[in-house]
Amino acid sequence: xxxxFDDYRALSDEMLRSNEVRVPHFxxxxxxxxxxxxxxxxxxxYVLSLDVCMKCxxxxxxxxxxxxxxxxEIYHPAVRSELIRKVYxxxxxxxxxxxxxxxxxxxxxxxKLDALAESIYxxxxxxxxxxxxxxxxxxxxxxxxxxxxxxxxxxxxxxxKEKGTRKQLEMGNATGTPTAAFLDIIxxxxxxxxxxxxxxxxxxxxxKGAEYLVMHNAGDYLAFAxxxxxxxxxxxxxxxxxxxxxxxxxxxxxxxxxxxxxxxxFTEVLKAQIKTIVNLGVKTLVVGECGHAFEAFxxxxxRLIPPSERPFEVKSILELIDEWIREGRIKVDPEKNPEPVxxxxxxxxxxxxxxYEEPRRILKACCKDFREMEPNREMSYCCGGGSGFAIMTKGxxxxxxxxxxxxIKAEQLKATGASIVALACSNxxxxxxxxxxxxxxxxxxxxxxxxxxxxxxx
Amino acid sequence: MEGIGYVIxxxxxxxxxxxxxxxxxxxxxxxxxxxKHLHWELFPYPxxxxxxxxxxxxxxxxxxxxxxxxxxLWLPSLLMHWGIYLLALWLLVxxxxxxxAGFAGxxxxxxxxxxxxxxxxxxxxxxxxxxxxxxxxxEYLNLLLIFLLSFGGLITGFxxxxxxxxEYLLGILTxxxxxxxxPLFLWEILLGELFLIYLPFGRMFHxxxxxxxxxxxxxxxxx
Amino acid sequence: xxxxxxxxxxxxxxEDGFIQDPEKWNEEVAKALAETEGVTELxxxxxxxxxxxxxxxxxxxxxPMIRKLCKETGxxxxxxxxxxPSGPAKGACKIAGLPKPTGCV
Numbered sequence: 163x164x165x166x167f168d169d170y171r172a173l174s175d176e177m178l179r180s181n182e183v184r185v186p187h188f189x190x191x192x193x194x195x196x197x198x199x200x201x202x203x204x205x206x207x208y209v210l211s212l213d214v215c216m217k218c219x220x221x222x223x224x225x226x227x228x229x230x231x232x233x234x235e236i237y238h239p240a241v242r243s244e245l246i247r248k249v250y251x252x253x254x255x256x257x258x259x260x261x262x263x264x265x266x267x268x269x270x271x272x273x274k275l276d277a278l279a280e281s282i283y284x285x286x287x288x289x290x291x292x293x294x295x296x297x298x299x300x301x302x303x304x305x306x307x308x309x310x311x312x313x314x315x316x317x318x319x320x321x322x323k324e325k326g327t328r329k330q331l332e333m334g335n336a337t338g339t340p341t342a343a344f345l346d347i348i349x350x351x352x353x354x355x356x357x358x359x360x361x362x363x364x365x366x367x368x369x370k371g372a373e374y375l376v377m378h379n380a381g382d383y384l385a386f387a388x389x390x391x392x393x394x395x396x397x398x399x400x401x402x403x404x405x406x407x408x409x410x411x412x413x414x415x416x417x418x419x420x421x422x423x424x425x426x427x428f429t430e431v432l433k434a435q436i437k438t439i440v441n442l443g444v445k446t447l448v449v450g451e452c453g454h455a456f457e458a459f460x461x462x463x464x465r466l467i468p469p470s471e472r473p474f475e476v477k478s479i480l481e482l483i484d485e486w487i488r489e490g491r492i493k494v495d496p497e498k499n500p501e502p503v504x505x506x507x508x509x510x511x512x513x514x515x516x517x518y519e520e521p522r523r524i525l526k527a528c529c530k531d532f533r534e535m536e537p538n539r540e541m542s543y544c545c546g547g548g549s550g551f552a553i554m555t556k557g558x559x560x561x562x563x564x565x566x567x568x569x570i571k572a573e574q575l576k577a578t579g580a581s582i583v584a585l586a587c588s589n590x591x592x593x594x595x596x597x598x599x600x601x602x603x604x605x606x607x608x609x610x611x612x613x614x615x616x617x618x619x620x
Numbered sequence: 621m622e623g624i625g626y627v628i629x630x631x632x633x634x635x636x637x638x639x640x641x642x643x644x645x646x647x648x649x650x651x652x653x654x655x656k657h658l659h660w661e662l663f664p665y666p667x668x669x670x671x672x673x674x675x676x677x678x679x680x681x682x683x684x685x686x687x688x689x690x691x692x693l694w695l696p697s698l699l700m701h702w703g704i705y706l707l708a709l710w711l712l713v714x715x716x717x718x719x720x721a722g723f724a725g726x727x728x729x730x731x732x733x734x735x736x737x738x739x740x741x742x743x744x745x746x747x748x749x750x751x752x753x754x755x756x757x758x759e760y761l762n763l764l765l766i767f768l769l770s771f772g773g774l775i776t777g778f779x780x781x782x783x784x785x786x787e788y789l790l791g792i793l794t795x796x797x798x799x800x801x802x803p804l805f806l807w808e809i810l811l812g813e814l815f816l817i818y819l820p821f822g823r824m825f826h827x828x829x830x831x832x833x834x835x836x837x838x839x840x841x842x843x
Numbered sequence: 844x845x846x847x848x849x850x851x852x853x854x855x856x857x858e859d860g861f862i863q864d865p866e867k868w869n870e871e872v873a874k875a876l877a878e879t880e881g882v883t884e885l886x887x888x889x890x891x892x893x894x895x896x897x898x899x900x901x902x903x904x905x906x907p908m909i910r911k912l913c914k915e916t917g918x919x920x921x922x923x924x925x926x927x928p929s930g931p932a933k934g935a936c937k938i939a940g941l942p943k944p945t946g947c948v
Contacts, residue, residue, distance in 0.1 A: 198654060203657060204658060206657050207833065211833075214830075219754060220685060222750060223690050244754065257758075264757045264758055264761075266758065292662060294689045295685065461659035461660075462658050516664065
């Protein structure tokens with residue numbers, strides 16, 4: 163493919179609409195994005211981040227892509243933000259209109275637009291840089307706002323939109339699993355649990371009025387079934403009234419790729435999910451092991467949907483398991499997981515979600531040898547699967563993920579000496595699967611639910 | 621010269637302070653009127669007022685973020701910021717007359733030295749490495765303004781000559797302004813006026829922006 | 844849509860080289876697709892995976908769960924990676940003429 167930014171391409175020429183004139187549309191959309199009424203959702207952090215960066219470069223010192231690329235200028239988080247800011251200053255501020263050279267303002271061209279579109283898909287919005295910024299300026303947010311502008315002019319990765327949010331709204335899940343296949347999966351999982359554990363459990367589906375609706379990332383059923391099985395065993399062991407849901411009920415997929423690139427898509431998916439949950443009449447929505455779904459339901463939903471329209475509680479499966487272990491509702495024996503286990507803090511669950519203690523308490527209760535990965539918690543490095551990257555594999559894009567974020571993660575993993583890395587996010591699982599394969603690491607990944615189920619004492 | 625001195629020494633101070641206040645109010649209300657955005661905090665963050673205050677004070681006084689993550693910039697930046705804090709203190713002590721004039725002079729001189737040295741050091745830091753690529757002329761001009769203001773204050777004797785400066789400032793504050801006796805002071809006063817006029821509209825206003833980016837964004841906001 | 848000549852016929856493929864019309868698939872096309880994936884020879888083991896994928900897809904309209912694929916073919920995930928270096932989704936499904944799997948898989 164044509165080179166527009168670096169050696170990789172996240173968006174093909176077709177997706178970039180590179181044979182069209184896009185700059186005027188982009189500027190129109192950017193103008194709207196700067197309006198506090200039409201784009202209120204993140205307006206304050208957005209304008210602050212555009213206006214007050216002191217260019218100290220502290221962000222770059224903690225950016226996984228920048229560090230692992232050997233400090234390549236194009237991957238510097240503030241240099242990336244400057245691509246947007248230059249346009250912002252040139253077209254939307256007086257100093258930039260009058261003295262462009264002095265304040266760093268530049269005209270936007272079609273070529274620069276291509277480079278910009280690619281550049282914002284080299285950052286996973288892990289917000290490690292925002293955490294350390296002396297001014298709390300957020301390069302990740304600028305990236306996300308830029309993705310929104312591009313989406314508004316019809317430029318978005320098809321993995322996230324056409325085959326993501328659009329497909330989810332049409333089929334009930336982004337994997338395109340029809341109900342017949344879903345039920346076949348459930349039957350298979352019940353058999354697998356019986357084969358593996360020697361006891362039969364019934365996995366409830368579409369049970370109206372259940373106390374808990376467990377909504378997994380639908381990809382888990384296909385790719386990380388051990389997590390789904392683990393969750394079923396845990397809910398069964400806890401003896402609670404719970405259910406999964408099939409596409410027949412509406413949306414049966416916790417993902418919301420709108421989080422990554424569009425508030426409009428985000429809201430549409432969220433509303434469809436809420437409608438499904440309300441129709442099922444459940445008390446609590448349990449968000450399965452999916453980082454961005456947790457962010458969406460636990461935080462982003464709050465000021466977007468009035469409380470009266472979402473009459474249910476939201477909990478991460480991690481919060482629930484942690485509670486149940488502490489209450490003694492489920493009993494676990496760490497001897498059943500004797501291998502050394504480490505944990506990777508997913509950005510969305512940790513830095514953006516505040517779940518640091520829950521997974522650690524769970525793992526310490528369920529595993530004999532728990533080891534921290536360094537650095538961890540708020541300084542955890544993004545695995546490189548964030549903001550949709552885990553499912554973006556066009557051309558050499560996988561190589562980008564492996565040679566930047568993945569490289570750091572592989573080193574961190576090796577240093578722990580663990581033989582299992584526990585993960586609580588599907589995007590992380592997708593990325594770690596590739597990291598382990600690419601770097602031939604002598605370990606495997608496991609969902610937290612899988613490890614808990616392994617340790618269950620019945 | 622008489623006319624220019626009058627403009628700089630008597631008219632512009634009010635204009636500069638007026639623009640600075642109006643500009644600050646405009647900028648602050650621009651941010652304060654922002655609609656409540658979706659939750660976008662980063663964990664962990666201090667939950668109590670005391671905890672927030674502590675983190676902010678430590679950050680302002682020690683520039684801990686730079687110390688921890690960007691050590692190369694920490695010392696020059698710390699010098700400059702402390703210089704500015706001392707200069708603010710100098711102004712306060714001088715005007716209120718709470719402490720001895722000698723002490724005020726010392727504060728002013730020390731502040732000028734630190735801010736001048738820090739800003740100059742930062743200009744040099746900015747000319748190399750990653751920061752060079754990142755910087756537009758305006759970044760250097762901001763630092764240059766601080767350097768000229770501090771350095772000018774030192775060589776014109778503005779920061780050390782407490783009695784004359786106090787008299788001049790009190791004249792302004794009591795609305796009986798007089799052109800300062802030392803004509804060299806006019807240069808320093810002019811720079812100070814430029815600084816005040818520019819302050820709310822440039823990135824040096826980050827001290828106010830920081831309130832919003834921390835309290836409203838990074839630390840969340842109570843519902 | 845780009846087109847590719849596979850086994851002598853012109854076939855529409857998506858940007859990742861997945862064929863768009865499953866009806867156009869045949870064993871010769873599979874061999875040609877395998878080459879685009881760096882798989883030079885399709886052994887009996889490869890066919891076992893490919894045939895299962897196709898059979899499941901024809902029944903349910905979607906690729907099977909990876910766990911089920913492993914169980915039904917008797918291969919571990921690692922063995923599947925050995926057979927199809929880009930993995931079950933991007934490698935095996937492509938050669939089997941299935942559309943590219945979507946969602947977080």
